[in-house]
Amino acid sequence: MLADAADPAQKAWFAADKVPLLVALAVVVAAVLGSIALARTGRPIRIRRLAGLDAVEEAVGRATEMGRPILFVPGIQDMDNIMTVAGVTILGHVAKVAAEYDAEIEVPTSRSIVMTAARDTVQAAYLAAGRPDSYNPDRIYYVTDDQFAYVAATSGMMARKKPAACFYFGCFFAESLILAENGNAVGAIQVAGTAETAQLPFFVAACDYTLIGEEFFAASAYLSGEPDQVGTLLGQDVVKAIVWFVGLAAAALGTVAALQGPDGALQPFVSAMRAAMGGGA
Amino acid sequence: MSRSIAVLVAGVAAVVMVLSKFIVPMESAETTVAEWFNAAAAIAFVLGGASLLKMNLLTISARGPGWGYAAVTLVAFLATLGVGLFKVGVPPSAAFPDHRMGGTPDAEGGALWWIYEYLMSPITGTLFAMLAFYVASAAFRAFRAKNAAAIFLLVTAFVVLLGRTYAGVFVTSWIPDDVPWVSWLRLENLSAVIMSVFTTAGTRAMIIGIAIGVAATGIKIMIGLDRSYLGAGAGGGNG
Numbered sequence: 001m002l003a004d005a006a007d008p009a010q011k012a013w014f015a016a017d018k019v020p021l022l023v024a025l026a027v028v029v030a031a032v033l034g035s036i037a038l039a040r041t042g043r044p045i046r047i048r049r050l051a052g053l054d055a056v057e058e059a060v061g062r063a064t065e066m067g068r069p070i071l072f073v074p075g076i077q078d079m080d081n082i083m084t085v086a087g088v089t090i091l092g093h094v095a096k097v098a099a100e101y102d103a104e105i106e107v108p109t110s111r112s113i114v115m116t117a118a119r120d121t122v123q124a125a126y127l128a129a130g131r132p133d134s135y136n137p138d139r140i141y142y143v144t145d146d147q148f149a150y151v152a153a154t155s156g157m158m159a160r161k162k163p164a165a166c167f168y169f170g171c172f173f174a175e176s177l178i179l180a181e182n183g184n185a186v187g188a189i190q191v192a193g194t195a196e197t198a199q200l201p202f203f204v205a206a207c208d209y210t211l212i213g214e215e216f217f218a219a220s221a222y223l224s225g226e227p228d229q230v231g232t233l234l235g236q237d238v239v240k241a242i243v244w245f246v247g248l249a250a251a252a253l254g255t256v257a258a259l260q261g262p263d264g265a266l267q268p269f270v271s272a273m274r275a276a277m278g279g280g281a
Numbered sequence: 282m283s284r285s286i287a288v289l290v291a292g293v294a295a296v297v298m299v300l301s302k303f304i305v306p307m308e309s310a311e312t313t314v315a316e317w318f319n320a321a322a323a324i325a326f327v328l329g330g331a332s333l334l335k336m337n338l339l340t341i342s343a344r345g346p347g348w349g350y351a352a353v354t355l356v357a358f359l360a361t362l363g364v365g366l367f368k369v370g371v372p373p374s375a376a377f378p379d380h381r382m383g384g385t386p387d388a389e390g391g392a393l394w395w396i397y398e399y400l401m402s403p404i405t406g407t408l409f410a411m412l413a414f415y416v417a418s419a420a421f422r423a424f425r426a427k428n429a430a431a432i433f434l435l436v437t438a439f440v441v442l443l444g445r446t447y448a449g450v451f452v453t454s455w456i457p458d459d460v461p462w463v464s465w466l467r468l469e470n471l472s473a474v475i476m477s478v479f480t481t482a483g484t485r486a487m488i489i490g491i492a493i494g495v496a497a498t499g500i501k502i503m504i505g506l507d508r509s510y511l512g513a514g515a516g517g518g519n520g
Contacts, residue, residue: 013305022303028496036506079510080318082495085502089509112329113322120511141336142329146401148408153354160346174412181415184422195491197484202416205423213487217494220507228506232497239493 020276027242032235039231047233050222052191052209053093056167059189060097063164069104070094071163073154073179075170075194076110076147079117082217083195087170088117089220090193094167095122099129107140108157110150115142151175155182168192168207169216172199180206193219250277288505295503333358364392437475444472 039045063070072094074087091107098105107122109115119140126135143153155178158166166183168176169192176192176199183190184206192203193211203210211219214236221229250273257266294314301311333354340351363369368382371391377383386393426432443449449468456467464470501507 015303015305018303025299025496028493029500032497032500078318078322080315082498085510086498089507092509111322112325112327112332115329115332116325117510121509138336138339142332144333146405148405152408156347156350174409177412177415177419178408181419195494197487197491200487202419205419214490214494217491217498220498220501220509224509229501232501232506236493236497239496240490243489243493 028235028239031238031242032232035233035235035238036228036231039227039234042227045227045230045234047218047222047230050211050215050219052193052211052215053090053219053222055189055191055209056094057097059165059167059191060094060101060103062189063098064101064103066164068164069106069161070098070165070167071154071158071161071183071188072105072107072167073170074107074109074114074118075168075172076150076175077171078111079113081171083171084111084114086195086217086219087193088114088121090167090169090223091118092121092125093219093223095125096129099126099131099134102131102134105139106157106161106163108143108150108154109140110143110145110147112142115140147173147175151178154179158182158186158188162186163188166190168194168203169211169219170194172196172203177202177206183207284508284511287511288508292503292505295499299503330358330362361393361396364396369393370395440468441472441475444468444470444475 060070072091074091075081075084077084079085079088095105105122107115107118109118119137122140123132123135123137126132143150158179159182163183163186166179166188168179168190172179172194173196176194176196180190180192180203190207191209191211192207193216194200194203195213195216197213200210200212204212218233218236221233224230253266253273254270257264257270260266294317297307297310297314301307301309337351337355337358339345341348341355345351365386368384368386369392371381371384371386371388371393373380374383374385374388384391387397388394420438424431424435424438426435443452449472453467453469456463458464458467458470465474498507502510
């Protein structure tokens with residue numbers, strides 16, 4: 001509609017069919033930035049406890065007591081995947097707790113850039129824990145880009161070194177269950193987190209704790225506790241409430257329109273809404 | 282300083298990626314940024330190769346657990362690298378029939394192709410097939426009827442599994458399929474309803490949450506609020 005109203009020259013540079021996406025993006029940005037501003041005023045924001053992240057200390061403590069290493073798997077995708085970024089963020093927390101307990105942490109990676117990013121993160125964590133001398137870059141190493149070769153090498157390492165705690169945070173595919181079942185077989189306490197909905201049931205079945213979907217992305221804010229970061233969680237909830245309301249309204253309108261029949265007064269509105277959502281007229 | 286540059290690069294790249302979705306002349310920028318990333322990844326691969334060599338050589342020299350596997354890995358890595366670099370057995374390309382190095386490294390008939398076709402593929406297939414056993418063992422634990430929720434899960438899984446087999450169709454075939462208020466009780470229909478209504482609703486709720494989480498994380502990275510992926514502020518104070 002906007003494209004029709006616009007000057008033909010404007011059509012050439014602006015994708016008018018993406019206006020609904022732009023509006024949705026604007027709503028998300030406004031909600032997140034507004035919530036950050038609200039958090040900066042000092043207004044307290046309550047965060048629900050995430051058992052998976054609270055269990056990190058317990059798992060690392062157990063590994064220390066047993067004298068066994070900790071395994072951290074940051075998924076099998078590269079740093080251009082937001083799940084890997086979230087995984088590396090959690091690695092920083094796990095590495096800091098491991099440094100405090102003087103436990104050995106092992107991070108096999110399936111991408112070279114993830115290896116370098118993980119090394120930086122772990123080094124910073126050891127520095128933050130006041131144990132820079134304990135940092136060993138050789139414990140964060142590259143294995144292979146190939147999915148199943150990576151899972152074979154990591155599973156073999158698990159069978160030989162028997163880690164007491166296994167963390168799986170990142171993007172996973174078919175290898176998720178192989179890793180989690182091998183971790184289970186060696187008796188490790190396991191914590192996982194991913195946004196791959198197809199892999200979540202496997203992690204839930206095989207791991208002790210699982211961060212499901214959005215919880216995984218909330219980890220950074222949860223762990224930092226900084227008002228700015230916590231504010232983004234509030235923003236996410238605001239957007240979720242908007243989505244909930246729009247979804248409910250759309251379902252109600254769609255139902256009424258269906259009851260009215262194809263010639264009903266609401267039909268054009270419902271068709272326009274469906275088209276805006278990408279579902280076709 | 283290096284972290285500030287990294288944050289700046291990440292922020293600019295993110296803004297370019299967003300703009301490329303809406304500004305038509307910038308559509309190709311998304312591909313360009315992805316190509317830059319691939320170039321950086323290719324450079325980093327040298328670091329990865331060096332790490333692989335170092336780790337396996339250390340394991341072999343220390344005669345650590347599984348040092349034999351490390352030796353096999355090293356031999357396989359170097360052999361595949363050599364075969365690929367020197368294009369062993371690669372047939373000449375149609376454009377350069379007189380030049381042995383004219384063909385692509387993975388051309389059919391070459392040693393690299395042979396390694397992939399007759400070593401990598403079967404081994405990968407074998408590992409993938411093992412998933413069936415892992416699924417069985419995980420399901421065995423997950424479906425233990427230890428509380429009401431687990432019993433509910435067990436019954437639902439049983440209905441879905443049975444509804445997707447001929448046995449399930451046979452067991453409830455006596456229920457008329459043309460009477461709307463009872464036909465849903467047929468196991469194949471019940472299974473379809475569970476998958477298309479309950480499972481889809483739950484999955485969509487998760488996907489919406491994930492999409493919002495991804496957008497919020499993207500904004501945090503774009504404005505430099507979250508630098509933890511660079512090692513800054515590792516651990517935080519809450520945990």
